[in-house]
Amino acid sequence: MAPSQAKYAPTLETFLKSLKGQPLEASIESLVFLLKRRQIKGAEQCATATARVLLQVVAKSRWTDVDQLLANVQKHGATLTQAAPRELVISNIVRRVLGLIRDEANEDRNAAGDEYGVDSVSDMGALPTPPEQPAPTSRPTPQPAGRPGPNPIKPGLGTHQSFISKSMFNLLSVVDPSDSTGTGSPVTGASTPVFQATSSATALRSEVIDGIEEIMDELSQADDQIAGFAEVQIHPGDYILAYQPSATVEKFLVRAASKRHFTVMIASGPQQRGVPEATYASLKKKLNAAGVKTIHIMTGSFSAYMPRVSKVVMGASAVLANGAIVTDGGSAVVARAAHEFSKPVIVLSGVYKLCPENSSEVEDPVELGDSSSYVSFADGPLVDGVEVENVVSELVPPELIDMYITNLGPHTRDHLDDILADHYKLEDIDLPLQ
Amino acid sequence: MATEAEGAPLPADETSSRATSSTVPAPAETAAAPAPANPPKLSNAELKAKQKAEKAARRAQAKEAKASATPAPTAAAPQQDGSKGGKQPSKGGKHESSTQEQQSAAQRPGQPPRRPSMGGKRPSLVAGGEQDPRAAIPECFSHIPMAKRIPTSQANKDVHPAVLALGQQMATFSVRDSIARLKYMLLAFRKVIESYETPKGNSLSRHFVPHVLNPQIEYLTECRPMSFSMGNAIRLVKAKVNKFDIDTPEDEAKEAMLEMIDNFINERITLAELVIARNAADMIADGDVILTYRHHRLVERALRLARREGKHFEVHVVDDPFDQTGLQLAKVLRSEGVRVYYSPHLGGTHQVGVRRASKVIVGGEAIFANGSLYGAAGTCDLCIAAADAGTPVVALCETINFDRDRVSTDSLTYNEIDPERGSGEAFRLMFDTTREKYLTVVVTEYESETGNSPAQSILAILRKQEDQV
Numbered sequence: 001m002a003p004s005q006a007k008y009a010p011t012l013e014t015f016l017k018s019l020k021g022q023p024l025e026a027s028i029e030s031l032v033f034l035l036k037r038r039q040i041k042g043a044e045q046c047a048t049a050t051a052r053v054l055l056q057v058v059a060k061s062r063w064t065d066v067d068q069l070l071a072n073v074q075k076h077g078a079t080l081t082q083a084a085p086r087e088l089v090i091s092n093i094v095r096r097v098l099g100l101i102r103d104e105a106n107e108d109r110n111a112a113g114d115e116y117g118v119d120s121v122s123d124m125g126a127l128p129t130p131p132e133q134p135a136p137t138s139r140p141t142p143q144p145a146g147r148p149g150p151n152p153i154k155p156g157l158g159t160h161q162s163f164i165s166k167s168m169f170n171l172l173s174v175v176d177p178s179d180s181t182g183t184g185s186p187v188t189g190a191s192t193p194v195f196q197a198t199s200s201a202t203a204l205r206s207e208v209i210d211g212i213e214e215i216m217d218e219l220s221q222a223d224d225q226i227a228g229f230a231e232v233q234i235h236p237g238d239y240i241l242a243y244q245p246s247a248t249v250e251k252f253l254v255r256a257a258s259k260r261h262f263t264v265m266i267a268s269g270p271q272q273r274g275v276p277e278a279t280y281a282s283l284k285k286k287l288n289a290a291g292v293k294t295i296h297i298m299t300g301s302f303s304a305y306m307p308r309v310s311k312v313v314m315g316a317s318a319v320l321a322n323g324a325i326v327t328d329g330g331s332a333v334v335a336r337a338a339h340e341f342s343k344p345v346i347v348l349s350g351v352y353k354l355c356p357e358n359s360s361e362v363e364d365p366v367e368l369g370d371s372s373s374y375v376s377f378a379d380g381p382l383v384d385g386v387e388v389e390n391v392v393s394e395l396v397p398p399e400l401i402d403m404y405i406t407n408l409g410p411h412t413r414d415h416l417d418d419i420l421a422d423h424y425k426l427e428d429i430d431l432p433l434q
Numbered sequence: 435m436a437t438e439a440e441g442a443p444l445p446a447d448e449t450s451s452r453a454t455s456s457t458v459p460a461p462a463e464t465a466a467a468p469a470p471a472n473p474p475k476l477s478n479a480e481l482k483a484k485q486k487a488e489k490a491a492r493r494a495q496a497k498e499a500k501a502s503a504t505p506a507p508t509a510a511a512p513q514q515d516g517s518k519g520g521k522q523p524s525k526g527g528k529h530e531s532s533t534q535e536q537q538s539a540a541q542r543p544g545q546p547p548r549r550p551s552m553g554g555k556r557p558s559l560v561a562g563g564e565q566d567p568r569a570a571i572p573e574c575f576s577h578i579p580m581a582k583r584i585p586t587s588q589a590n591k592d593v594h595p596a597v598l599a600l601g602q603q604m605a606t607f608s609v610r611d612s613i614a615r616l617k618y619m620l621l622a623f624r625k626v627i628e629s630y631e632t633p634k635g636n637s638l639s640r641h642f643v644p645h646v647l648n649p650q651i652e653y654l655t656e657c658r659p660m661s662f663s664m665g666n667a668i669r670l671v672k673a674k675v676n677k678f679d680i681d682t683p684e685d686e687a688k689e690a691m692l693e694m695i696d697n698f699i700n701e702r703i704t705l706a707e708l709v710i711a712r713n714a715a716d717m718i719a720d721g722d723v724i725l726t727y728r729h730h731r732l733v734e735r736a737l738r739l740a741r742r743e744g745k746h747f748e749v750h751v752v753d754d755p756f757d758q759t760g761l762q763l764a765k766v767l768r769s770e771g772v773r774v775y776y777s778p779h780l781g782g783t784h785q786v787g788v789r790r791a792s793k794v795i796v797g798g799e800a801i802f803a804n805g806s807l808y809g810a811a812g813t814c815d816l817c818i819a820a821a822d823a824g825t826p827v828v829a830l831c832e833t834i835n836f837d838r839d840r841v842s843t844d845s846l847t848y849n850e851i852d853p854e855r856g857s858g859e860a861f862r863l864m865f866d867t868t869r870e871k872y873l874t875v876v877v878t879e880y881e882s883e884t885g886n887s888p889a890q891s892i893l894a895i896l897r898k899q900e901d902q903v
Contacts, residue, residue: 298862
């Protein structure tokens with residue numbers, strides 16, 4: 001279970017810290033609880049947590065070949081996805097990791113194919129199976145890894161050079177018994193062949209881990225990279241309306257402020273009972289220090305301000321394939337008002353938030369949240385009979401959005417498909433259905 | 435200009451007799467007033483210009499007064515802080531009692547300014563202290579007026595006590611929507627008329643408006659920008675006074691004016707509300723889901739009326755999180771047995787609200803000459819969402835709220851800044867303008883053969899009607 005910190009509610013940080021000392025299952029379980037309790041929430045946090053846990057899955061779970069690894073990642077990924085179905089980024093990260101594994105495996109196979117042709121003809125003469133089909137051979141034997149089994153072929157291979165055994169690994173890994181890196185226990189007699197096979201798994205493992213670390217780097221740098229496009233989009237004298245500015249939007253504005261003089265209208269979201277009103281004090285301070293004026297607009301409606309606004313900037317918790325975004329409740333009204341007055345709506349989102357789903361596939365266009373933040377629970381007649389619907393996140397239809405800025409640059413709606421194709425493998429797109 | 439200057443001696447004398455250093459602003463006040471030969475026929479624009487000039491003068495005066503009498507306001511401040519959030523005394527009966535002291539305060543100009551005993555002081559105004567609260571308004575919105583509490587001691591001494599009290603109530607928003615303000619203004623004017631005595635050598639028809647009525651209007655405008663209905667009513671009252679023959683006996687004229695005001699309240703306010711509620715309730719059918727925005731008294735009446743008639747429908751109230759007036763409506767409807775959905779903010783309106791609803795019914799503060807609706811901020815967003823979803827929008831508005839002269843296509847032309855949130859640190863506009871294309875039908879008390887007409891045709895009829903009066 002989660003590391004019970006007696007006084008503090010667990011957060012992403014405590015969770016990440018806890019990862020090291022915990023077995024994998026415990027980590028996953030604790031993340032599931034954290035997600036369900038919304039103690040880890042928001043696209044950024046969920047993405048980071050997912051990436052870190054998948055890294056653990058790759059590093060610690062028992063697997064001996066690519067397919068087992070894929071299955072492991074899919075299984076655990078599905079668990080996380082179900083824990084927070086509204087956080088679409090979770091399955092995005094899972095897809096990214098799956099794609100990464102497939103890529104690495106393919107590279108290995110390809111490399112193996114080359115080697116096969118060049119070096120090992122004589123040695124391999126006895127092995128008829130072409131290396132392109134490792135998957136079918138591996139399927140029928142879902143042998144529990146880690147059990148040392150008699151292996152008729154391995155001993156023979158053991159004498160080969162290591163790079164050949166690498167290629168062989170792909171053919172025969174089915175029966176590879178050792179998966180010791182994660183568990184750390186020398187299960188077998190540690191014979192040479194086993195060791196060599198392991199070393200190849202280790203290679204894949206470390207490559208995948210490197211890949212996941214790259215994804216995590218991408219997550220942490222996305223905001224900065226997005227901010228890099230700020231000065232192009234924001235012009236001197238602009239009035240920028242930022243609805244509930246997220247960290248991404250804040251960075252974007254602050255970066256623009258270093259180059260341009262404009263005015264930011266910060267629209268705080270609906271005020272909530274008991275929750276200290278979001279003041280955006282640090283954002284205001286930074287902007288003001290750079291000579292950018294701020295106007296904090298406290299309202300739930302935006303048509304009135306739109307004639308003055310020149311651009312609307314908003315963050316998203318997910319961007320869907322058709323260009324719709326999932327974002328904070330109230331954003332649809334902002335975007336619609338901007339559209340009414342023909343003001344561009346710019347959505348800032350890391351590529352990792354781009355989902356292959358379409359808006360029709362999203363179960364519910366709105367997410368209802370805690371109603372007690374607006375209606376006192378002591379108010380009998382209200383509690384009794386009125387259905388309070390506090391929408392905390394909603395879908396903004398694609399036609400209201402003019403531009404998407406990701407860490408790769410500014411895009412139009414039509415370009416989203418290409419980015420999707422670059423980042424996800426076709427076979428992983430249906431992931432949440434599994 | 436000439437008549438105003440000639441008529442000026444009286445007010446000028448009065449201002450100079452005021453204790454605090456008013457010698458500087460007083461001439462400015464009279465000189466800046468661009469009054470035409472016939473003051474009662476001031477056009478809106480001119481009136482505004484005049485008020486503006488006087489406001490500027492008064493502000494300067496207030497500053498000086500404060501500089502000279504700092505101890506008094508600071509002493510009063512903590513008391514007001516403590517009373518923050520306190521309830522206003524209820525209107526009506528309280529008028530007289532609280533105005534007694536104000537009158538005495540106003541008539542003893544040498545004394546330090548006495549604050550009215552009413553609570554409900556807006557915190558930001560107190561915090562504003564010596565500064566002009568308008569100074570904090572972001573420049574791009576600086577053209578928009580804002581309600582302002584002025585100490586009764588700084589009001590023009592010609593302001594009638596009843597009006598003084600009403601002004602405070604308007605500035606603190608305890609008398610709030612356009613019709614309530616109109617009604618109480620007319621009631622206060624009744625008192626002004628009742629206590630009016632034509633000075634010797636003057637005629638009521640020449641004296642009453644410029645020297646008695648106008649100061650009241652100026653004061654009220656200063657407390658809170660006039661609603662369009664108030665402007666309309668004032669125009670009608672002035673037209674009435676103008677029609678009196680110069681020799682009309684005072685009693686007769688006063689009687690006629692009082693009668694006119696009573697009729698006005700009966701016809702244009704009380705009856706109008708009834709008829710509109712009736713018409714709107716007729717539009718509600720069994721099984722409807724009615725979407726409405728915040729609390730509007732016409733909408734509430736219509737919904738309750740429909741319910742009393744045994745209609746079965748559901749209501750979805752969308753509220754403004756910064757001004758939750760819709761909660762009360764939700765509660766009232768619930769207690770009448772209506773199934774109520776309540777959204778604390780506009781989130782989800784596009785995806786759920788307007789799609790579930792079969793009709794949107796909103797109330798308006800005013801309707802402009804181009805047919806666009808001036809309503810509580812957020813009305814526009816809701817109506818646009820409804821139009822997108824193909825849900826019909828019904829707007830309810832009394833004809834007295836129709837403005838025949840002003841045209842507004844966006845919400846920054848005519849609006850008001852929330853005095854509680856009137857700075858860059860916290861800013862909020864109170865109204866917005868919904869373009870006519872998003873309103874399916876406007877329900878007024880005006881009965882036409884087809885039932886309900888678009889706003890444009892009603893305006894045309896109103897123009898004719900009022901020109902005949």
